[in-house]
Structures are given as C-alpha cells and as structure tokens.
Amino acid sequence: MDNGYGDNFLYGPCHGLGMIEVEPPWMEVSSDYALMENMTFNVDTFVYVRHEFGLRFENGVRITRDGIEKFSSRFMDIIELDV
Structure with a gap:
C-alpha cells in the first residue's frame, strides 16, 4: 500500500484456510x-x-x-501485533 496501490486491495491481508479458496476468519486491524x-x-x-x-x-500458515x-518455502515475515 505504501507503493500507491492502497485503493486496489480488495480484502484483508489474511484469511482462513479450509474447505474453500477464501473463507473466514479474515484477519485485519479490526479483528x-x-x-x-x-x-x-x-x-x-x-x-x-x-x-x-x-x-x-498466498502463503499458508499453521499456528x-x-x-x-x-x-511454503517462499515466505515473508509475519509481524505479531499486540492489540
């Protein structure tokens, strides 16, 4: 979003992984x-x-x-937020 694409993101940065491609829960700042x-x-x-x-x-993760x-072996850092 810092590169000028903020208006083009359709949903939050993380979502559930299970039976369908994109499913709840959606992990966003307001979660x-x-x-x-x-x-x-x-x-x-x-x-x-x-x-x-x-x-x-997309990169899959298990808690x-x-x-x-x-x-995935191709992975970026995950930053844990204290909320």
Whole structure:
C-alpha cells in the first residue's frame, strides 16, 4: 500500500484456510479474536487494478504452541501485533 496501490486491495491481508479458496476468519486491524493452536490461514499479497491486472501470492500458515509453521518455502515475515 505504501507503493500507491492502497485503493486496489480488495480484502484483508489474511484469511482462513479450509474447505474453500477464501473463507473466514479474515484477519485485519479490526479483528478481535485470538488465534489458537492448529488454526490455519493464508497470508495474502493481493493487488487488483481494474481492467489492467491482478496479482496474488498466498502463503499458508499453521499456528503452533511456539509461533507458526510455514507451509511454503517462499515466505515473508509475519509481524505479531499486540492489540
């Protein structure tokens, strides 16, 4: 979003991983639930510029007792927020 694409993001940076492609819970700044051990979710990088292009990278994650297990060898950092 710092690169001028803020108006082109369609949903939050993380979403549940289970039976369908994109499902709840959606993890955003306004989320107010705790992530529990063994929950899975995808960390999305998703940009869509109407009538021009779309781009999505997803990285799967499982919550562990001590942090996360990454499902992909290509991964960016996850920053845990204290809210």
